[in-house]
Amino acid sequence: MNKRILICGILSFLVCFSAFSQTDEKEVKAVIQSLFDGMRAKNAEQVAAAFAADAIMQTIIAKPEGNTVGTNSVSDFVKRIGSTPAETQLDxxxxxxxxxxxxxxxxxxxxxxxxxNGNFSHCGVNSFQLVKMSEGWKIVYIIDTRRKEPCEE
Known part of the structure; x- marks a missing residue:
């Protein structure tokens, strides 16, 4: 009888833990999707809301003499998105x-x-680090790669 109770308790814990983890994963994905939805809509407030106040943005710059890392401020990125001309579509x-x-x-x-504007520009990978804060998941760090090819479909 005690073994059954123990096994049921362990299984219940694993099911609950898995459910919490899946919820967190969905919330993290939603923050990232909101960032790019805001970018497409040129909604600077929506873009800014995805980031923690002191977030860091970086990109790997490929050069023939060796890779370097460039840093952008989130506030500059948000301003650029908000001031993108109406005829320019970023996706x-x-x-x-x-x-x-x-x-x-x-x-x-x-x-x-x-x-x-519907034309392929580049591809790469984003690597996000997020922290769950009192107001929810926030991006605290992002670094990306950029290249013309090869690109995943």
């Missing part, structure tokens, strides 16, 4: 989400293809 299309969560920390690996 970052995520092809996959690989999300891992440990408590209040999450990481997301998202291959993408980027289009400007």
């Amino acid at each position: 970052e299309r995520i092809s996959d989400y690989q999300i891992n969560v440990d408590g209040a920390m999450a990481t997301a690996w998202t291959p993408y293809r980027f289009y400007v």
